[in-house]
Amino acid sequence: MDLNGLKEGVSTAHFTNEPNENGHAKGKDPFRNDYPVFQLAEKLTPEQKIFFDKNGFIHFKNFISREKVADLLKESEAIQNEWVNKDYKTINGVPIKYGTDVNGKKIVQRFAFINKHSEKFAELLRDARLKNLFDFIGADDCRIGENEKDGLVFNHYINTNESNYSQLGWHTDALRDIFQGQKIMPMLNVGIHLDNSTTDNGGLRIIPGTHNKGIGTMLFKKAYFISHKPDKKEIGLNVEAGDLTVHDGRLWHRVARSPFTGEKSRRRVMYVPIITGKFNPRNENSKPLLYQRLISITNK
Numbered sequence: 001m002d003l004n005g006l007k008e009g010v011s012t013a014h015f016t017n018e019p020n021e022n023g024h025a026k027g028k029d030p031f032r033n034d035y036p037v038f039q040l041a042e043k044l045t046p047e048q049k050i051f052f053d054k055n056g057f058i059h060f061k062n063f064i065s066r067e068k069v070a071d072l073l074k075e076s077e078a079i080q081n082e083w084v085n086k087d088y089k090t091i092n093g094v095p096i097k098y099g100t101d102v103n104g105k106k107i108v109q110r111f112a113f114i115n116k117h118s119e120k121f122a123e124l125l126r127d128a129r130l131k132n133l134f135d136f137i138g139a140d141d142c143r144i145g146e147n148e149k150d151g152l153v154f155n156h157y158i159n160t161n162e163s164n165y166s167q168l169g170w171h172t173d174a175l176r177d178i179f180q181g182q183k184i185m186p187m188l189n190v191g192i193h194l195d196n197s198t199t200d201n202g203g204l205r206i207i208p209g210t211h212n213k214g215i216g217t218m219l220f221k222k223a224y225f226i227s228h229k230p231d232k233k234e235i236g237l238n239v240e241a242g243d244l245t246v247h248d249g250r251l252w253h254r255v256a257r258s259p260f261t262g263e264k265s266r267r268r269v270m271y272v273p274i275i276t277g278k279f280n281p282r283n284e285n286s287k288p289l290l291y292q293r294l295i296s297i298t299n300k
């Protein structure tokens with residue numbers, strides 16, 4: 001394998017997506033990306049590590065099957081009905097975001113710690129392949145954030161008048177450490193995608209390489225959660241249900257609103273952090289942190 005060649009091939013300059021462009025030419029496979037995609041196996045390969053170190057994100061195909069995706073979606077609806085019926089406001093101090101679906105039904109649009117409410121989601125976090133991702137950080141104390149930050153988050157975006165969650169402004173996830181009064185520690189955010197999502201339908205936008213530009217970039221590149229403006233250097237990810245993506249906690253990203261309304265705009269994706277440093281579990285008595293309030297009140 002010619003690593004130098006690969007390094008060239010995956011340089012950020014190679015990405016050709018322009019903001020507001022679909023990220024794929026008409027007639028091509030809509031799930032094709034201008035960056036390489038990988039398979040998550042026993043061990044991270046040198047190519048995967050080089051790509052991730054350079055760009056701050058990586059995309060693995062088919063982490064879970066379509067059947068598993070359908071099963072998890074069904075399970076999320078059962079948990080949603082329970083939370084709506086019991087009128088829960090927060091989970092471990094993290095505000096729950098409620099909204100209204102296309103059919104007028106009240107739904108949960110952002111679940112936190114969903115792994116604490118269902119064995120199916122808890123089991124997903126025990127998938128041995130997730131631990132292979134620790135090698136992107138390489139520290140001895142890497143762990144899956146089952147009980148820390150927001151636990152396993154389940155996001156449900158939909159673009160309608162009644163929806164409360166159709167987009168998410170520019171941010172990095174590492175800022176969460178600052179809100180917690182902690183030093184910024186290496187962290188990964190692992191996304192497990194439950195709907196097909198192509199870049200012409202909104203979705204995740206990242207700026208490759210912004211994860212290692214220092215604290216100034218991390219703090220001040222954009223107005224946290226408020227700015228939604230496309231960036232010249234952003235790229236969108238074309239993902240299929242079951243794919244897994246990883247981004248560095250310091251990478252700048254946002255979720256673009258779908259230009260479509262109703263069913264077509266639906267996008268469900270889960271995130272769990274891989275954490276290092278001080279163990280800071282949350283429980284029923286935890287209070288919301290500023291970033292958790294911001295996510296819950298902005299981004300309609």
Ligand SMILES: O=C(O)CCC(=O)C(=O)O
Nearest residue numbers: 155168173204255269271
């Ligand atoms: O929906 C996404 O893909 C990203 C969500 C996100 O950035 C977050 O919850 O911090």
Ligand SMILES: [Fe+2]
Nearest residue numbers: 171172173253
């Ligand atoms: Fe994020």
